Amino acid sequence: MVLSFLTAALLSVTMAAESxxxxxxxxxxxxxxxxxxxxxxxxxxxxxxxxxRKKYNRISFNNNHFSPLHSSSDIPLKLSLGLDQGRNIFLxxxxxxxxxxxxxxxGLDLNYMWxxxxxxxxxxDGPSGYLGSEPVEESSDMEMLAKLSGHHISIGLAAGPSxxxxxxxxxxxxxxxxxxxxxxxxxxxxSLNVGFSPMMKYGxxxxxxxxxxxxxxxxxLNTYTDMMNYIRVEANDGDVSNLYMxxxxxxxxxxxxxxxxxxx
Numbered sequence: 001m002v003l004s005f006l007t008a009a010l011l012s013v014t015m016a017a018e019s020x021x022x023x024x025x026x027x028x029x030x031x032x033x034x035x036x037x038x039x040x041x042x043x044x045x046x047x048x049x050x051x052x053r054k055k056y057n058r059i060s061f062n063n064n065h066f067s068p069l070h071s072s073s074d075i076p077l078k079l080s081l082g083l084d085q086g087r088n089i090f091l092x093x094x095x096x097x098x099x100x101x102x103x104x105x106x107g108l109d110l111n112y113m114w115x116x117x118x119x120x121x122x123x124x125d126g127p128s129g130y131l132g133s134e135p136v137e138e139s140s141d142m143e144m145l146a147k148l149s150g151h152h153i154s155i156g157l158a159a160g161p162s163x164x165x166x167x168x169x170x171x172x173x174x175x176x177x178x179x180x181x182x183x184x185x186x187x188x189x190x191s192l193n194v195g196f197s198p199m200m201k202y203g204x205x206x207x208x209x210x211x212x213x214x215x216x217x218x219x220x221l222n223t224y225t226d227m228m229n230y231i232r233v234e235a236n237d238g239d240v241s242n243l244y245m246x247x248x249x250x251x252x253x254x255x256x257x258x259x260x261x262x263x264x
Contacts, residue, residue: 054090056259058214178202212260
C-alpha cells in the first residue's frame with residue numbers, strides 16, 4: 001500500500017517536471033519565432049523592395065551603321081535614338097547565394113534614325129539645257145521631295161534571358177541577350193519601304209536604386225519592299241511577286257540611361 005502510494009507520488013513529480021520542461025521549451029521556441037519575425041520585418045522590406053523593381057525604361061543614344069548589303073559605305077546619319085520598355089520575370093523566388101537571380105525579359109523596343117542624304121555639289125544651278133547665268137528655282141515638287149532626308153523607324157518585341165546580380169546594398173548589375181523581331185519603316189525621297197527586321201542585342205547595365213546606365217550592341221539584316229513601287233505594279237496588273245526586295249545590314253552600339261520602377 002505504502003509502496004503504491006510512493007510510486008504514484010514519484011510519477012506525479014516526474015510528470016510535473018516534464019510538463020514544466022515542455023512549457024519552457026515552448027516558451028523558448030515562441031520567443032525565438034518572435035525574434036525571427038522581428039528580424040524579418042526589419043530586413044524584408046528593403047530586400048523585397050530591391051527585387052520588386054522589375055520594370056525598366058531605357059533611353060539610348062545610338063551610334064548606328066546602316067548600309068546596303070554587300071556595300072562598305074554607310075548611309076550618313078544625323079540622329080539616332082532608342083526607347084525600351086520591359087519587365088524582368090525572375091525564374092526563382094530566392095536569390096542564389098543571396099545575390100543572383102536568373103530571369104526572362106520581355107518588352108517593347110523602339111528605334112528611330114534620321115538619315116542625311118548625300119549630295120554632289122556643283123557650280124551649275126540650272127536644269128539641263130539652260131545656258132543662262134541666273135539660278136533657277138526647282139521645276140517640280142518631285143525634285144524637291146527627292147532631296148528630303150530619310151527616316152527609319154523600327155518597332156519590335158524584345159525577349160530573352162537575363163542574369164541580375166546584387167553584390168552590395170542597392171547596386172544592381174544586369175546582363176542580357178534579347179531576340180527582337182521588328183517591323184521596320186524606311187522612307188527616303190520618293191520611296192516608302194516596309195520590311196521585317198530580326199535583330200539580336202546584348203547588353204550590360206549597372207544601376208543603383210531606380211537609376212542606372214548601360215551599354216548595348218545589336219545587329220541584324222533588314223529586308224524591305226518599296227510600297228510605292230508595289231502599288232504602281234499592282235495597279236498595272238503586274239506580278240508583284242517578282243518585285244525587288246532591298247536588304248540592309250544594321251549594327252549599333254548604344255549608350256543608355258535606365259529607370260526602374262516597382263513597389264518599394
